[in-house]
Amino acid sequence: MKLKLSHETRENIITLSVSGIIVVSFFFVLKYFSGFARIAAVLKSTFMPFLTGGFIAFMLLPLRNRVENIWLYRANLKKEHKRFIAVAVCLIVFLAGIAIVLMLMLPQLIESSSTLVDNMGTYVDTIEELYHRINSSSQSSPVAEMIFDGLAAASQKASESFTSLLSSLLSYSVHFISGVFRFFVAVIISVYLLADSERVAAQTKDVIRAMFSPGRTKYIMHVGSLTRQMLNSFVFGKAIDSLIVGLICGIFTFLTKMPYALLLSFIIGLTNLIPVFGPFIGAIPSIFILLFISPWKALEFAVFILILQQIDGNIIGPRILGDSMGLPALWIMFAIMIGGGFFGVPGMFFGVPVFAVIYVLIKEKVHRTLKEKETLV
Numbered sequence: 001m002k003l004k005l006s007h008e009t010r011e012n013i014i015t016l017s018v019s020g021i022i023v024v025s026f027f028f029v030l031k032y033f034s035g036f037a038r039i040a041a042v043l044k045s046t047f048m049p050f051l052t053g054g055f056i057a058f059m060l061l062p063l064r065n066r067v068e069n070i071w072l073y074r075a076n077l078k079k080e081h082k083r084f085i086a087v088a089v090c091l092i093v094f095l096a097g098i099a100i101v102l103m104l105m106l107p108q109l110i111e112s113s114s115t116l117v118d119n120m121g122t123y124v125d126t127i128e129e130l131y132h133r134i135n136s137s138s139q140s141s142p143v144a145e146m147i148f149d150g151l152a153a154a155s156q157k158a159s160e161s162f163t164s165l166l167s168s169l170l171s172y173s174v175h176f177i178s179g180v181f182r183f184f185v186a187v188i189i190s191v192y193l194l195a196d197s198e199r200v201a202a203q204t205k206d207v208i209r210a211m212f213s214p215g216r217t218k219y220i221m222h223v224g225s226l227t228r229q230m231l232n233s234f235v236f237g238k239a240i241d242s243l244i245v246g247l248i249c250g251i252f253t254f255l256t257k258m259p260y261a262l263l264l265s266f267i268i269g270l271t272n273l274i275p276v277f278g279p280f281i282g283a284i285p286s287i288f289i290l291l292f293i294s295p296w297k298a299l300e301f302a303v304f305i306l307i308l309q310q311i312d313g314n315i316i317g318p319r320i321l322g323d324s325m326g327l328p329a330l331w332i333m334f335a336i337m338i339g340g341g342f343f344g345v346p347g348m349f350f351g352v353p354v355f356a357v358i359y360v361l362i363k364e365k366v367h368r369t370l371k372e373k374e375t376l377v
Helices: 007-032 034-071 079-118 120-137 142-167 169-195 197-211 214-255 261-271 278-293 295-321 329-376
Strands: none
Touching: 034 079, 034 169, 034 214, 079 169, 169 197, 197 214, 214 261, 214 295, 214 329, 261 278, 261 295, 278 295
């Protein structure tokens, strides 16, 4: 019996298969061919300030347009003066936002982290005492003994990890200073892009027109427009979603008097930027921290995160993001795993919109090809 598939089903199967093969092949070449890996590492270190600056400019572009075209619309100023004021406002808002976050959160985060490290030995003793108490008060099963032995070993390993981390802070300070320098270079690049975005866009289009045929140029412009649309909907939507999740977590931790409430809320809000796996990535170290202090608090926080993840996944996220990516959940997880496996946390974040662009482009190609074949039949 011959299985008949609808046109849409065939299109989706071919699209998903081809896009998956292309992405896996690209990352396979990038990872396992040393020449490509070395070239990718050099390009990454060289162009990272430009990519970061472009991303900052991309985030601030709506604010610049609003200041220039709405707030200063009736102002009796020349166009270049309006642009200067708009870019200055963007720069002030951006730097002020970073300064406010650092002033409000960094001292408390440092204090919480320092207290956590200082009390690590006490927390390990607490876990071991709990283990011995349970072990002596009841006949534990082999499975329970295995669990508690693993828990004690994990706590000891965590204590050693924190100690080694403190001893290597000096070596990391050099990388931190280098990162701060690259960040300020990226900010300067973003200012240039915001101040002269039209000229940069026009020059880029001229280069593309000079190098490619009219048909290929049109396709490249389409890819650029699609990429901008995907990034715009995903980045801004996910940022708002993570802010809401972090605030909800902060309210809960403060009301329930959780230890390190601000630190836990910051971790949950930040890791929520990563689709699907983000809440769990942030919950694991948070629960582990609470486990040292109070197992009941850890259990309470774990239940809360499960509830919050369901609310975010079924109510908050869909209301803000909608179906902007157009990807099935399975392929969103696939994009996160591939991106995270090769590029770490940034790859987990940008893997979804990048894969969504590839998916849409291949879907358009498959749709055109199938339609042409059906017209020939």
